[in-house]
Amino acid sequence: MIESQENLSLDDSNDRRIGAFRNREVSFQYRARAYEFSLSLELFSSAGIDTGSRLLLKFFSDFLDRRGRLAAGQHLAGRHFADLPAVDRPIYSVLDSGCGVGVLGICAAGALSDLPGAVSVHVRAQDRDELARAFTEHNARRNGLSAENLRAYAEPLLAGTPPGSASAGGDGWDFILANIPAKAGKPVLKDFIRRSAALLNKDGLVFLVAVHTLAEFFRSCIAAAGAPLIAEETGSGHTVFAYRPTKPAADPTPVSIVFDETFPRAYPFYIRNQSRYEMEGISYRMDTVHGAPDFDSPSGAIQAAVKLAAKLDLVSKLRGTEAAALHIHDSGQGHFALWLAHCLGGGNFRWVLSGRNALALANARSALMQAKAAISGAPAIIPAADIFSDRARIAAAAGGGFELTGFFPEKAADAAWEGLTHLAAPGGFIIASMASAEAERFDRKKPPRWRRLGDIKRKGFRALAYQAR
Numbered sequence: 001m002i003e004s005q006e007n008l009s010l011d012d013s014n015d016r017r018i019g020a021f022r023n024r025e026v027s028f029q030y031r032a033r034a035y036e037f038s039l040s041l042e043l044f045s046s047a048g049i050d051t052g053s054r055l056l057l058k059f060f061s062d063f064l065d066r067r068g069r070l071a072a073g074q075h076l077a078g079r080h081f082a083d084l085p086a087v088d089r090p091i092y093s094v095l096d097s098g099c100g101v102g103v104l105g106i107c108a109a110g111a112l113s114d115l116p117g118a119v120s121v122h123v124r125a126q127d128r129d130e131l132a133r134a135f136t137e138h139n140a141r142r143n144g145l146s147a148e149n150l151r152a153y154a155e156p157l158l159a160g161t162p163p164g165s166a167s168a169g170g171d172g173w174d175f176i177l178a179n180i181p182a183k184a185g186k187p188v189l190k191d192f193i194r195r196s197a198a199l200l201n202k203d204g205l206v207f208l209v210a211v212h213t214l215a216e217f218f219r220s221c222i223a224a225a226g227a228p229l230i231a232e233e234t235g236s237g238h239t240v241f242a243y244r245p246t247k248p249a250a251d252p253t254p255v256s257i258v259f260d261e262t263f264p265r266a267y268p269f270y271i272r273n274q275s276r277y278e279m280e281g282i283s284y285r286m287d288t289v290h291g292a293p294d295f296d297s298p299s300g301a302i303q304a305a306v307k308l309a310a311k312l313d314l315v316s317k318l319r320g321t322e323a324a325a326l327h328i329h330d331s332g333q334g335h336f337a338l339w340l341a342h343c344l345g346g347g348n349f350r351w352v353l354s355g356r357n358a359l360a361l362a363n364a365r366s367a368l369m370q371a372k373a374a375i376s377g378a379p380a381i382i383p384a385a386d387i388f389s390d391r392a393r394i395a396a397a398a399g400g401g402f403e404l405t406g407f408f409p410e411k412a413a414d415a416a417w418e419g420l421t422h423l424a425a426p427g428g429f430i431i432a433s434m435a436s437a438e439a440e441r442f443d444r445k446k447p448p449r450w451r452r453l454g455d456i457k458r459k460g461f462r463a464l465a466y467q468a469r
Contacts, residue, residue, distance in 0.1 A: 093163055096108070194224075308433075430450070
């Protein structure tokens with residue numbers, strides 16, 4: 001089931017996403033297997049395997065050992081998993097929900113594949129961050145897991161269904177593993193408990209680790225969901241819970257999240273704030289998903305870009321373009337796109353939204369569709385770690401080049417200009433906005449094909465506008 005590492009190519013020169021964002025390599029030993037993980041400063045736990053994940057994996061290992069002894073006829077007493085049946089399967093389905101760089105799902109796959117009688121393990125790893133998805137797949141391949149064993153997705157928590165799921169006439173998940181950050185917010189965490197328990201098969205288990213400050217909250221949510229809590233363990237800063245499937249009466253029709261244009265309106269627990277905003281004389285309403293003013297309000301980079309777009313009267317230039325394709329990359333929850341749509345008013349514009357945060361992309365698309373202005377069909381959303389690596393998918397979504405790309409990276413990769421040039425239509429525009437120091441470096445790398453139209457600095461941010469010659 002697990003390929004030898006000698007058969008895998010670990011040459012990262014062909015994967016610029018990993019090469020550009022990786023900050024260190026760490027070794028990790030788990031149940032007699034040696035693992036190697038690439039970490040990133042952009043993702044959770046960039047210095048090493050975090051203590052919460054270590055505690056969860058230890059707890060999971062104890063469960064596997066105890067179940068193995070029960071299967072061998074050893075009837076053991078103890079507070080951990082005392083009443084569990086000894087169930088062995090030839091194929092295991094695992095959901096690593098909020099995967100980060102993939103530590104939980106990859107280690108669980110190795111541990112389960114070593115069980116007596118195991119034939120295969122199928123892991124679905126999911127994270128809202130496209131960069132996390134890329135790192136998880138990279139780490140899976142370098143540790144010998146094929147695409148059949150582990151696939152990673154940029155999507156909300158609990159999206160997707162397991163192989164042979166209930167929707168196909170089979171079971172739910174055998175195991176759901178999660179190390180969810182507290183910043184996800186209590187409405188999201190409460191919903192996670194309810195739906196995760198309902199998405200298990202009859203013998204399945206959820207293993208969830210949480211910081212101590214949320215331990216009592218999770219206990220109450222597990223009880224409210226009607227999910228039997230079978231064991232828990234406390235470490236120095238975290239608590240791990242293991243709970244069983246929801247009793248049938250608690251949620252007779254469990255469903256996973258559908259990641260389409262109805263999201264997030266169909267899942268209101270993700271909406272943390274509802275406010276009206278105003279930029280350059282345009283007022284608009286937006287639902288936001290972070291619940292913190294610095295994240296929900298238009299960023300300094302967005303505000304600088306809006307000022308520059310207004311100064312250059314970019315809207316008039318776009319209105320004169322028939323059926324223009326507009327592309328916004330990493331603009332957060334969609335403030336720039338929504339402002340631009342209101343400025344444009346009517347028109348037959350095609351929109352493509354790309355960026356790392358799949359949840360923010362879904363929210364931006366929903367906001368655009370509700371605005372019903374300057375939109376031709378549902379905007380396409382493309383989870384993309386950077387604009388160069390995913391340029392082909394972004395271009396395919398529009399069926400050609402873009403008359404405008406709004407570019408708002410935290411860090412512009414060295415190959416960003418190559419990606420932007422690939423995506424531009426003849427005479428197309430770019431508005432790029434980022435921290436001033438990063439913008440200076442970005443502007444110095446401008447290819448001769450592009451001429452600079454304008455430049456605005458605002459509170460540590462700098463917006464630049466360009467047009468293809």
